[in-house]
Amino acid sequence: MINPAHPPTAEEVNRKLVEQYTEIATLAGGLAHEIKNPLSTIGLNMELLAEDFTDPQTPRDKRAAAKIAVVQQECRRLQDLLDNFLNFAKVRTVRFEASDLNEEVRRVVEFFRPKAQEAGIELVCYLDPELPSVVLDRESFHGALINLVLNAEQAMPEGGQLMVRTGTIASGVALELIDTGAGMDEKTAGQIFEAFFSTKPGGSGLGLPTVRKIVEAHGGRIAVESEPGRGTKFTITLPLPPRLTAPVA
Ligand SMILES: Nc1ncnc2c1ncn2[C@@H]1O[C@H](COP(=O)(O)OP(=O)(O)O)[C@@H](O)[C@H]1O
Ligand SMILES: [Mg+2]
Numbered sequence: 596m597i598n599p600a601h602p603p604t605a606e607e608v609n610r611k612l613v614e615q616y617t618e619i620a621t622l623a624g625g626l627a628h629e630i631k632n633p634l635s636t637i638g639l640n641m642e643l644l645a646e647d648f649t650d651p652q653t654p655r656d657k658r659a660a661a662k663i664a665v666v667q668q669e670c671r672r673l674q675d676l677l678d679n680f681l682n683f684a685k686v687r688t689v690r691f692e693a694s695d696l697n698e699e700v701r702r703v704v705e706f707f708r709p710k711a712q713e714a715g716i717e718l719v720c721y722l723d724p725e726l727p728s729v730v731l732d733r734e735s736f737h738g739a740l741i742n743l744v745l746n747a748e749q750a751m752p753e754g755g756q757l758m759v760r761t762g763t764i765a766s767g768v769a770l771e772l773i774d775t776g777a778g779m780d781e782k783t784a785g786q787i788f789e790a791f792f793s794t795k796p797g798g799s800g801l802g803l804p805t806v807r808k809i810v811e812a813h814g815g816r817i818a819v820e821s822e823p824g825r826g827t828k829f830t831i832t833l834p835l836p837p838r839l840t841a842p843v844a
Contacts, residue, residue: 620684627677627684634677638670672797679799682738683790689812693836694731696768697722700759703740707748715754716747723762729833731813739809742802743772743829749795750776750827767815767834774828779821787819 603611641663648660704718711718747757755775762769779787786792788807793800810817814834821827 624681624684627680631674631677634670634673638667638674641667641670675797676799679801683801683805683808689732689735691730691732691813693728694733694736695726696729696731696770696833697724697726697761699731699733699736699740700761700770703737703744704759706741707744710748711757714748714751716751717754717756719756719758721758721760721762726761726763726768727835729768729813730836731833732809735809736813739806742806746802747772747774747776747827750774750778755826764832767832770831770833772829773826775826778823778825778827779819780823784819784821788817 645660645663645667648656648663651657651660700720700722704720708718744757751757751774757775758771758773760769760771760773762771783794787803789800790804791800807817810831810833816832818830818832819827820830
């Protein structure tokens with residue numbers, strides 16, 4: 596509308612944006628589903644075809660077997676990409692409940708511990724015992740933490756240290772994940788929250804956009820600081836539930 600009598604309020608603009616986003620996400624999710632079905636048929640037939648070539652004798656059969664393997668690998672890559680995308684775009688109902696952030700962090704760290712040991716990654720936790728409780732959709736928040744921890748692992752192929760810290764700040768609580776991995780230059784760090792941005796071969800580039808979406812759905816923020824060759828720090832800040840932010844005078 597041109598020159599509306601009442602310019603839209605920030606809330607109206609926000610609601611409109613959410614509506615538009617939801618529509619696009621629903622369409623894109625539908626498209627991804629449409630692609631998934633024929634893709635799984637292709638994958639299945641490739642598997643059957645591969646079985647016919649498990650023991651190739653002639654050069655012609657050997658060439659065919661190699662090509663089948665390539666198609667199978669690319670099928671799997673597309674399937675992963677679609678799964679990641681559906682996970683990113685999915686509009687699911689959230690269940691917010693008062694939660695102990697330290698407990699959520701512990702859960703992820705314990706899940707990751709065996710893998711870290713194998714990868715030569717030392718896990719260090721400093722969890723503030725006085726941390727006030729926050730409101731979390733535990734399932735999605737858990738997914739966000741897993742994404743960050745996996746990225747840290749992938750940034751430390753030679754091993755290193757991952758420190759996880761929680762603490763109270765003026766605006767709520769803060770969670771830091773600090774790794775001693777490859778780090779990023781400024782240009783890369785400026786792009787990591789863009790959908791499909793990845794520096795990894797076969798990377799989906801949807802991990803961090805999903806993390807940011809989840810953190811922001813909690814009214815929180817995520818920031819990154821990084822230095823090539825030294826490591827990376829991700830900081831998530833979450834607000835306190837309104838009734839806890841300020842004591843009533
Ligand atoms: N802890 C980290 N250390 C260094 N680089 C990172 C880290 N986390 C993310 N990145 C960079 O951000 C990019 C995007 O991450 P992400 O969205 O999770 O997608 P993906 O892991 O599929 O590449 C990665 O490809 C990598 O370049
Ligand atoms: Mg990732």
